[in-house]
Amino acid sequence: MTKHMVDLDEFRGEARTWIRANLERRPQSDARAAGSDDRTPEEIAESRVLQRKFFEAGFAGISYPAEYGGRGLTPAHEQVFREEAAGYITPDFGGAGHVMFTAIGRSLLAHCTPEFLRRHIPKMLAGEELWCQFYSEPDAGSDLAGIRTRAGRENDRWVLNGAKIWSTGAHHADYAMCLARTNWDVPKHVGLTWFAVPTNAPGVLVRPIKQITGSTGFCEEFLDNVVLTDDDVIGEVDQGWTVAQTMLVYERGAGSSGSAPIEPRILASDLVAAARQAGRADDPVARQAIARAHVNDYAQYHLGKRISALLRTSSKPQPAIAAYGKLASGTLGPIRARLAVEIAGPLGLLWREDDELGAATSAGYLNGRVSSIAAGTNEMQRNGIGERVLGLPREPSFDSTKPFSQVVRDARNWSHRVG
Amino acid sequence: MDRDVTQDQRYLLDASARFIEQTYPLERVREKPFRDADWAADYRRRAAELGWFSMLVPDEFGGGSVSGNGAVDATLVAYLRGGMLQPGAFVATNVVAHALSVAGNEEQREKVLAALMSGEQSAAWAVGAPAVHGPVGGTVQAKATGSGYELTGSTSFMVDADTASWLLVTAEVEDGVSQFLLPAGLPGVSVTSLESLDITRAFTEVRFDRVQVSASDVVGEPGRAAEPAARQLAIGCVLTAAESVGAMDHDFSMAVQYAKDRIAFGRPIGSFQAIKHLLADTSLLLEMSKAVTLSAAENLGTDDGYALESASIAKAFVGEHGVDLAQNCFQVFGGIGFTWEHNQHLYLRRLTTDAALYGDPAWHRERLCRLSGL
Numbered sequence: 161m162t163k164h165m166v167d168l169d170e171f172r173g174e175a176r177t178w179i180r181a182n183l184e185r186r187p188q189s190d191a192r193a194a195g196s197d198d199r200t201p202e203e204i205a206e207s208r209v210l211q212r213k214f215f216e217a218g219f220a221g222i223s224y225p226a227e228y229g230g231r232g233l234t235p236a237h238e239q240v241f242r243e244e245a246a247g248y249i250t251p252d253f254g255g256a257g258h259v260m261f262t263a264i265g266r267s268l269l270a271h272c273t274p275e276f277l278r279r280h281i282p283k284m285l286a287g288e289e290l291w292c293q294f295y296s297e298p299d300a301g302s303d304l305a306g307i308r309t310r311a312g313r314e315n316d317r318w319v320l321n322g323a324k325i326w327s328t329g330a331h332h333a334d335y336a337m338c339l340a341r342t343n344w345d346v347p348k349h350v351g352l353t354w355f356a357v358p359t360n361a362p363g364v365l366v367r368p369i370k371q372i373t374g375s376t377g378f379c380e381e382f383l384d385n386v387v388l389t390d391d392d393v394i395g396e397v398d399q400g401w402t403v404a405q406t407m408l409v410y411e412r413g414a415g416s417s418g419s420a421p422i423e424p425r426i427l428a429s430d431l432v433a434a435a436r437q438a439g440r441a442d443d444p445v446a447r448q449a450i451a452r453a454h455v456n457d458y459a460q461y462h463l464g465k466r467i468s469a470l471l472r473t474s475s476k477p478q479p480a481i482a483a484y485g486k487l488a489s490g491t492l493g494p495i496r497a498r499l500a501v502e503i504a505g506p507l508g509l510l511w512r513e514d515d516e517l518g519a520a521t522s523a524g525y526l527n528g529r530v531s532s533i534a535a536g537t538n539e540m541q542r543n544g545i546g547e548r549v550l551g552l553p554r555e556p557s558f559d560s561t562k563p564f565s566q567v568v569r570d571a572r573n574w575s576h577r578v579g
Numbered sequence: 580m581d582r583d584v585t586q587d588q589r590y591l592l593d594a595s596a597r598f599i600e601q602t603y604p605l606e607r608v609r610e611k612p613f614r615d616a617d618w619a620a621d622y623r624r625r626a627a628e629l630g631w632f633s634m635l636v637p638d639e640f641g642g643g644s645v646s647g648n649g650a651v652d653a654t655l656v657a658y659l660r661g662g663m664l665q666p667g668a669f670v671a672t673n674v675v676a677h678a679l680s681v682a683g684n685e686e687q688r689e690k691v692l693a694a695l696m697s698g699e700q701s702a703a704w705a706v707g708a709p710a711v712h713g714p715v716g717g718t719v720q721a722k723a724t725g726s727g728y729e730l731t732g733s734t735s736f737m738v739d740a741d742t743a744s745w746l747l748v749t750a751e752v753e754d755g756v757s758q759f760l761l762p763a764g765l766p767g768v769s770v771t772s773l774e775s776l777d778i779t780r781a782f783t784e785v786r787f788d789r790v791q792v793s794a795s796d797v798v799g800e801p802g803r804a805a806e807p808a809a810r811q812l813a814i815g816c817v818l819t820a821a822e823s824v825g826a827m828d829h830d831f832s833m834a835v836q837y838a839k840d841r842i843a844f845g846r847p848i849g850s851f852q853a854i855k856h857l858l859a860d861t862s863l864l865l866e867m868s869k870a871v872t873l874s875a876a877e878n879l880g881t882d883d884g885y886a887l888e889s890a891s892i893a894k895a896f897v898g899e900h901g902v903d904l905a906q907n908c909f910q911v912f913g914g915i916g917f918t919w920e921h922n923q924h925l926y927l928r929r930l931t932t933d934a935a936l937y938g939d940p941a942w943h944r945e946r947l948c949r950l951s952g953l
Contacts, residue, residue, distance in 0.1 A: 425885050425888070426951070427947070427948065427951035427952075427953055432953055441953060444945070447944070447945060447948045447953065448941060448944050448945070450948060450953065451895070451944030451945065451947045451948050452944060454892075454947065454951075455871075455892050455895050455896050455944065455947070456896075458871065458874075458889070458892050459867040459868075459870060459871045459892070459896050460867070462867075462870035462871055462873075462874045463863075463866060463867045463870045465870070466866065466869065466870040466873075467866075469583070470581065473583060484862075484863055484866055487859070487860075487863050488863060488867065491860070491863070539852075539856065541859070542852075542855065542856040542859035542860065543852070543855065543856075543859075545859040545862060545863070546849070546855035546856065546858060546859045547855070549862070550835050550849075550855075550858060550859070550862060551835075551839070552835070552838060552839060552847075552849035552850065552854075552855050552858065553839065553846070553847045553849055553850035554850060555850060555851075555852065556846075556850075
């Protein structure tokens with residue numbers, strides 16, 4: 161830490177020079193359907209090449225430790241780079257990219273051995289190892305600690321069996337950070353362990369899921385006697401919940417890459433374009449809707465800045481306030497998607513094949529609830545804020561103190577046990 | 580507002596909080612209508628000693644901020660005031676002081692501006708040009724006469740203007756907007772007290788019946804006041820939003836405490852998700868309100884190119900969600916919220932009125948479209 165830390169202005173100059181000399185401008189018409197994580201194998205391959213270029217120039221993992229291939233600078237430097245790179249083509253791994261460099265990367269840094277980190281982090285930053293999460297299951301989403309994938313011990317090896325789902329970008333990933341149950345005879349939070357699973361290991365089946373928009377951003381996976389070693393354990397055996405806590409904080413946006421990089425000062429340009437095309441630029445109803453969206457965009461951006469500042473300066477650690485950012489996007493995202501449909505009117509619902517507005521509005525509408533469900537539902541954020549920020553009493557719990565095997569049995573007879 | 584403050588800002592805020600606590604705590608807000616002129620003058624003078632009316636006036640005219648950004652200083656004070664539902668023409672006096680420092684002639688600056696900053700006198704802003712401030716307020720027309728102007732019309736929605744010594748009138752003229760500074764007692768000016776939803780402040784209507792003013796009463800260039808008045812409006816919006824955020828914060832913490840204390844079905848009601856989730860959503864609105872208001876204050880004080888827009892954004896957001904917050908807290912309080920004795924209704928009244936002051940949310944959304952070239 162005593163090393164010379166390049167100051168922000170100096171770094172901005174360096175970044176700007178490199179970006180202008182090495183990156184291509186993003187074409188104006190490159191507007192993807194909102195929330196779409198769909199990337200072709202070719203796009204992923206191109207992004208890997210570009211990521212390598214960033215890595216070699218010292219612009220990958222700007223706030224990652226230098227001993228693992230990062231630059232060893234601060235989140236503020238990362239933000240400076242993002243500001244400078246806005247408008248240029250940068251590596252784009254879809255939703256998986258954000259998860260990889262925040263939730264996954266940060267959790268690994270916080271909980272893994274130096275050997276593990278030396279083995280994986282440089283490759284991750286260089287685009288050689290793309291990571292995803294094996295996290296939710298068909299029977300466990302919000303109740304993450306209730307997962308049922310089993311990791312059993314057999315002759316100094318671990319053997320994994322189970323099913324995972326909603327894994328963003330798993331079909332492009334090389335590794336997955338996978339949560340499994342290693343002890344069924346203890347309460348649910350204390351029998352969990354994380355593993356690094358190579359997606360091409362024997363017994364791993366990754367199956368892309370076709371979404372309501374027709375595109376494919378996430379997958380389901382089946383683990384059938386997948387064999388791993390102790391080297392693949394992330395953190396401590398049976399202490400997986402500690403790692404999960406770190407991960408959830410980053411997933412909710414405490415990680416720096418999540419918020420909009422630039423203060424929104426231009427009136428919701430997508431909605432203005434829609435209103436113009438629909439001939440409603442003078443319609444007071446449409447104008448109110450446009451302004452409402454912009455006011456929310458602006459408020460959401462400044463909320464993000466406020467939360468980052470509070471997390472930085474607060475005397476006591478309070479990771480729960482990261483839930484505000486997630487709840488803001490979870491409540492305002494769906495509203496914005498509906499406003500877009502209202503503004504576009506029929507043009508958002510019916511379109512000729514070559515008309516972008518209709519397709520984009522419809523896709524945005526169908527994806528409108530991504531932010532209120534994915535990576536922690538609004539309800540989970542509300543519990544977090546209510547209990548850990550406002551200090552409201554917890555709900556009674558029916559499962560947190562008994563062995564997990566018993567929880568599963570009791571839940572089957574639930575209707576007889578209530579009251 | 581949970582924001583990093585400088586040492587000097589901390590002094591200002593601590594002294595202001597003490598002043599409010601000693602002079603006009605909530606119990607007095609309830610019992611004492613702020614209509615006793617002597618009492619109001621005493622409150623004003625003591626507030627002025629803290630610098631409450633100097634923050635938006637540059638050093639060269641005797642004003643000054645403590646942090647270098649007077650709009651942020653004033654916003655932090657307004658937040659404190661709002662929490663304790665303080666009366667007085669704080670917002671309007673600051674608007675008028677700012678307007679005089681920008682465009683007042685020498686006499687107006689020496690005679691009036693100095694008296695406003697020292698708290699000897701107070702001012703109200705009579706907004707009578709709907710082009711500037713929308714339908715809230717009223718309309719005043721200024722007709723050129725041989726030697727000056729004749730003002731006719733009326734404005735309402737003026738906070739504690741019955742004790743004001745000066746009126747800054749923003750009026751329509753043939754070729755634009757003009758502003759005039761006149762003593763409240765001028766012949767033809769009549770001030771009428773109004774009943775109001777908000778009982779923590781006094782509201783008045785001011786009528787102008789062929790009021791004769793001279794050319795030297797004009798503030799700035801005749802016919803060219805639309806631009807400075809727009810900036811005055813932005814100040815009014817940001818400070819009003821800040822007072823609202825203070826009120827929101829106080830009302831909300833009362834509701835959270837109640838949810839922890841009140842027992843039903845064998846549990847504190849705050850343990851039920853129906854209540855817990857409502858409060859979580861409400862606290863998100865509060866946090867976002869703080870964020871937009873502080874951002875707008877920063878922009879205002881730095882003469883940022885987005886100052887007018889972000890003032891309208893703050894007013895639209897806080898206006899709408901301040902009312903949401905008061906309604907949600909009311910729901911958490913249940914029956915007790917209907918009682919005169921409980922403070923909840925004072926906050927509901929205040930926040931609902933604040934939402935309309937200086938333009939309601941819908942008007943500011945439309946204004947934002949216009950400012951943005953749509």
